[in-house]
Amino acid sequence: MTTLLALLPLLIVIGLLASGRASALVAGLAGLSATLAASVTLLTDAGRGGEIGVLFVRETSAGLWLSWHVIAIIASGMFFHRCLQARGAAANGAALPANPRRLWSVCFLLAPFAEAVTGFGIGYILALVALRRLGLGGLPALVLGLYSQSLVPWGALAIGTTVGAALAGLTPNQLGLGSAVLQVPIHVFYLVLYWRFARDAGVAVPLFQKVDDALWTALLLALVWLFNFYSDVEIAGAAATAVLLALRFWRDERPDGARLAATLRAQAPYVALTLALCATRLVPPLRDVLKPLWAIRPFDNQPAFAPLYAPSFWLVSIGLVVVVLARAPLGRVLGETARAAWRSCFVTLLFVVMAEFYVGTGMAQAIAEALRATAGRDAVAAVPLFAGVGGFLTGGAAAANAMLMPMVTALARAVAVDPAWIAAVQNSVCANLTMLSPIRVSMGAALLALATSDAELYRRAWPLALPALSTGVGAILILLA
Template sequence: MPLFWSALPVLAVIAALLLGMRSLHAAMAGVVLSAIGMALAFPLGADAAMQAVMAWLPVMVEVLLIVGGGLLLSEALRAAGAQKALAQWILGQTGHGVGAVLLVVHGVTPFTESLTGFGIGITIGIPLLVHCGLPARKVAVIGLLGLCAVPWGSMGPGTLIAATMAGLPLDALGLASAYVSVIPFVVTGVVAAWMASPAGERPRAVMQGALSGLLLTVAVGFFNATVGTPPAGALGALAMVVLHLWLGRRAARPAGLAALEPLGRRALCAYGVLLAGVLLAGVAVRVLHLPAAWRMLASPALWLFMATVFFTRSIPPRRVLGGAFRSWMLVAPVTGLFIAMGVMMAVSGMAAQLAHALASGGRWYLFAAPFVGALGGFVTGSNAGANAMFAATQAEIAQALNVSVLPFMAVHNVSAALLLMGSPGKIEMACQLAPPQALTERRWIQLAVLAIDLFAVALMAVINLFL
């Protein structure tokens, strides 16, 4: 019976989404069933419940503020025409549709996501893809594929959680995760290039996408080995941005930054305020050893709003605030409910029960393990949340099966991060950022992203079995 109640919320959410139910309704069902399961089979004491609330409520509030800030910045740039100006400049720099798409998927989005986290990378990447002439549903899918470097998202707190729970050095797990990430990097590059190219040019585009994925792997691995895990994703993605812009300049011989309209330059400056604010404030918080309450100074939640004010040069206009708020009301409840469901399953022991039940199959669990991690990422929409749910249990199972913990946990970490792009909250956000037609094709987008993700997870499962 405990196994039934531990599996029911997850199975119910998956079934609801596959049947085409709204993400909000699926999330509500998952939370209600988790609460029932806790009451009937996984009772939690009042003290433990209060500790969980005190630990996770600030995290949830910060995540929702970051989502709101990202949507507000995106709406301000869109309404002013800055996104269009910036996108046209990028297209001019790259000189080829596939090059522009790969610049976003392996450069712009991972760079922003590594610095900010919580899916904010797509609030910059998708608006750029809108101007590439692709159908709305392809814009949403390709935009989500940019969330391929999430183990380093927000400077790697999810990887830090996994390393701590498994008793591994952070940089060792980060470097091993970089090696494993060759699979999602190449898969996302190939799929994005295939979707963005005409039928007759797909063989060349696919090779271009695969090479881009391999180079991103080398870049992230190099910086992970030389400067450590936290900045490795941002530096590796920045190297890819520079590479794709350089290749585009060789192909198209553009006029350079001088060709960028003033609005586009202001947009770049706003992004600079965001990224510099997060980096410099983070350094200040660590160097000065400021109390935990001061950590919000380095949060993307603050600097997204600061970047918006910098761009608009005042409080954003009412129409911008209204548009961002309407989008936030569609995204925030879904995101918050799924975080709540993941926390309920983790603190009550439901997640551990589910993982241990799957481990009863012996060494064949090595094949199933990446899917367990992926399930955590799908349910919580967060690498940190997925690792909070499953990392300790996965490490225990690896030791029980007498396999090397480091490669096992690297596969788990990357798998848990990968399904974030297919989580209902991120799908909802992508549909809000893409052209309006994407809202009517939400189910197709969800299934397409899940199919791509599960293919990559299956490849990692085969590697896990042989490792």
């Protein structure tokens, strides 16, 4: 009975999302309500009814604080994006002929960079715009655009990884490093699929270019790992892609002074943001001053919030400069931001608070113990499936980690399997599977004005689920060996 009650909120959420008739907001409200009811019932049955009030205040406060870190990124990222739209700096520019070098840069660098900086599918929008500039459209463009989500563990300045680490009892860098290792086999499979999708789009990739693609992909993954190791997880995706974007632009386009200046002017907000984030994390004097300055940390097991060090501060600050220079109405930008961001913010809050109650009431541990009793150590083999379903249904790593990370790490501890690697599998698989979520696919279809059915879209795109799922299963088999 205890296990069934503990599972019920998760089953309700998964059932509602899988039905296609309920939004993530409705599912989150239903899941949190069911979690609160299950918590009260379990505590009362255990003779701990007197703890309900204290537990409610403690777990709600902890959930609100942890969700604030996500909400700050969502809101400031949306604000930054709307500021760029108001400036008109993201103009499409002149069309360019499609070639394998440009296509790889769009799929593996440009779009993942935009996703790493702002998140929430904005990289996908930029990818589709860039692909149309290359003369690509229809289903091939939709599928290739999904590569914008290939580095989602570091999307939205790695906020999903930060939340997952807090719920797993790890530092963000620990989870980032584990996820970076898993990205190696994932990207090997991504690259093989990319060459096939490029050919289907009419862009043949010769053998020499495949070798070039492989070398640059290896360099990208090495830089992601190095930034996770030597700096903060927040900038690992953005900094690695930004560095390689600059190098590729110089190598492939050979710009003269005028074109280089024009490109820098057009991309000035992104350049400024990248430089600010890298400086505050890689320059010791600046980092050592800003990181503890006015830092707030009400919970020992959760990250601190330092206002002048937080990525949201730089997103908002640079966005404000953009609005002022563009002489755009700030009120309109703020209104557009609120309308675009409120739903994601509220959904995140619901799932994170739900996760805190799962940990605080022992429900995650109860599920883990039941799985251990049923399947022993082999129970962890289900983690990639849980993670994939979570990422696919929620469309966001933060929400999926909030929903599942407490359960899978509790299971890992119950069966004596390294919880850090289980957390990395959960984080990587759920994050990478967000690319196939109905939210992303329907967004792409709408932007490209495709009349194709969802079934046809998924028939073309479904192989993109294999890299993350097969890597997750392989990692679990190694852990169980």
